[in-house]
Amino acid sequence: MPNPGGASGAPRYPLSEMKRVLGEQAASLIDCIARRAQDKDLPLYLAGGVVRDLMLGRRNLDLDFVVEGDATAFAKSLTIDCGGTLKEYKPFGTATWTLDAPAADKLTLATGETPAHVDFVTARCETYAHPAALPAVSASDIQRDMQRRDFSINALAIQLSPAQRLEILLDGCGGGDDLKRRLIRALHENSFVDDPTRILRAARYASRLEFAIEATTDQWMRAALPLLGRVSGQRLRNEIDLILREGRAGEVTLRLQNMGALAKIHSAFRVNSQLPELIERCNEITPPWPSAVVDRQTLRWITLFTGIDADEAQGVCERLALTNSLTRSITSSARLGAQISRLEYRSLRPSQITKILDEFPDIALQAAWLLAAENPQAQELIAAYASDWRQRVPSTSGNDLKARGMTPGPRYRRILDRLRFAWIDGDVRSVEEERQLLQKLLDAAD
Numbered sequence: 001m002p003n004p005g006g007a008s009g010a011p012r013y014p015l016s017e018m019k020r021v022l023g024e025q026a027a028s029l030i031d032c033i034a035r036r037a038q039d040k041d042l043p044l045y046l047a048g049g050v051v052r053d054l055m056l057g058r059r060n061l062d063l064d065f066v067v068e069g070d071a072t073a074f075a076k077s078l079t080i081d082c083g084g085t086l087k088e089y090k091p092f093g094t095a096t097w098t099l100d101a102p103a104a105d106k107l108t109l110a111t112g113e114t115p116a117h118v119d120f121v122t123a124r125c126e127t128y129a130h131p132a133a134l135p136a137v138s139a140s141d142i143q144r145d146m147q148r149r150d151f152s153i154n155a156l157a158i159q160l161s162p163a164q165r166l167e168i169l170l171d172g173c174g175g176g177d178d179l180k181r182r183l184i185r186a187l188h189e190n191s192f193v194d195d196p197t198r199i200l201r202a203a204r205y206a207s208r209l210e211f212a213i214e215a216t217t218d219q220w221m222r223a224a225l226p227l228l229g230r231v232s233g234q235r236l237r238n239e240i241d242l243i244l245r246e247g248r249a250g251e252v253t254l255r256l257q258n259m260g261a262l263a264k265i266h267s268a269f270r271v272n273s274q275l276p277e278l279i280e281r282c283n284e285i286t287p288p289w290p291s292a293v294v295d296r297q298t299l300r301w302i303t304l305f306t307g308i309d310a311d312e313a314q315g316v317c318e319r320l321a322l323t324n325s326l327t328r329s330i331t332s333s334a335r336l337g338a339q340i341s342r343l344e345y346r347s348l349r350p351s352q353i354t355k356i357l358d359e360f361p362d363i364a365l366q367a368a369w370l371l372a373a374e375n376p377q378a379q380e381l382i383a384a385y386a387s388d389w390r391q392r393v394p395s396t397s398g399n400d401l402k403a404r405g406m407t408p409g410p411r412y413r414r415i416l417d418r419l420r421f422a423w424i425d426g427d428v429r430s431v432e433e434e435r436q437l438l439q440k441l442l443d444a445a446d
C-alpha cells in the first residue's frame, strides 16, 4: 500500500502505481482529465471507492472525481474539447461524462479498455434535518466532502490538480490505517442516525473486503437499527440491489438478518438460511430450456424472498418500493414455490401439470427450477413443461371450428384445450387421431 511521505511531508499516492493497478488506458484518461484541470488551476481529486481500491491494489474503473468548484462546468468543458456525452444533475452539482469512440480517439485511448463513463461532483457538505432525512447539500471543500462520507476507507482522495499538489493523498479520517487494520469504521456517532442505509453498506463492504466492523461502529450501527423503519423503500431497494450484485450477497443478507436489520425494514422480511447456496445457483446455473433472457439479478431478488411466505411477499415488495414488474416476478415465484412443495407428482398427468404451470411467467419457472435442486422430480416436470408441453398446440384452430359451423364462444377454448391436453398426455399422437377426438367432442356436444 503506497503511502510514503513526499518532499512536503504529505503522504502521496504515485501515479505510476495508479497505472500499474488500473492499467495504462485508465491511467491515461485520469492524466488527460488532470491536465485539463491543471490548465484551469482548478482543484481536482480522485475520490472515494476507487482510491480505497487503489490502495488495496484492486482494479476499479468506477472513477469519481471531486472538484472544488463547478464540477458540471468542468465536465462540460471536457465534453466540448473531447466529445462524448454529458448528463448533468444540476441540483446536486454532479455530472456523468460518457466516453464514446470519437472521444476516446481524441484522447488517444483505446476504447473497451477505458471506463465507459466517469463521474464529476462538486465538493460538498451535507446536513440532516432529522434522522434518516435526505441531506441538505451545499458546496464545500474536499476536507468537508470527505467528512460527509460513510466510512473512513471511503473518505480518501488523491489530488490531481493544481500541478504542484499532484499525487497528494488526503486521508484526514484515518482510512489508510483502517485499510491496513482491515476495519469498516464510521466517521462519527451519528453516522447511522443521519443515514441508516449505511448499516446495509457496512455489511456489504465487510463481506466484500473481508473486513471487520470496528467495535464502536458496530455499537452505533446496532443502536440505529430501529431507524431503518423510517427510510424510504426506494433508498432501501437501491442498497439491496447493490448487495445482490455482490459475490457474497447471501452472506451479507444473512449478516443483516442476524443483527435484526431486515426485521426492522419489514416484520415479514426474513431470508432463507440456505441463501448463499441458492444465490450461487442463480449466478452459475442456467435452466435447461431456451429462454429469451436469463435475468440473473431478478433471479437473485426472487431468491431473496424464498424465506417469506407467499401471502406476505406482496407487503415486503411494497415496503421496498419494487417496480410492478419485479413485484410480479417475485410474487408469482412465491406462489409457484408454495404450489410445487404441495404437488403430488405421481398422481398428476402432464396436462394437469401444464394447467398449473400455464399461469406462471418464464422467470418464475426458471426460479422454481433453480431452487428445486433437492427435488429432481419437480425439476424434471418443470423442464418438460418449459421445453415441450408449453409449446404444444393442436393442429385445429378457432377458424377450423368456425368452418364446422360452431358459434364462437367459450366452448372454443374448452375444445381446443382438450385437444392440446390430449397431445400433451400422449392420448393423441397424430393429426388423424386429433381429428377423431375432435369429432367425438363435437358429437358429444350436439
Ligand code: ATP
Pocket: 047, 048, 049, 050, 062, 064, 148, 149, 150, 151, 154, 155, 195, 197, 198
Ligand atoms: P462500490 O465499490 O460499491 O462501487 P463506492 O465506494 O464506489 O462503492 P458508491 O456507492 O459509488 O460507492 O459511492 C461513491 C462514494 O460516495 C463512496 O465511496 C462513499 O464515499 C460515498 N457514499 C456513497 N453512499 C454514501 C452514503 N450513504 N453516505 C455517505 N457517503 C456515501
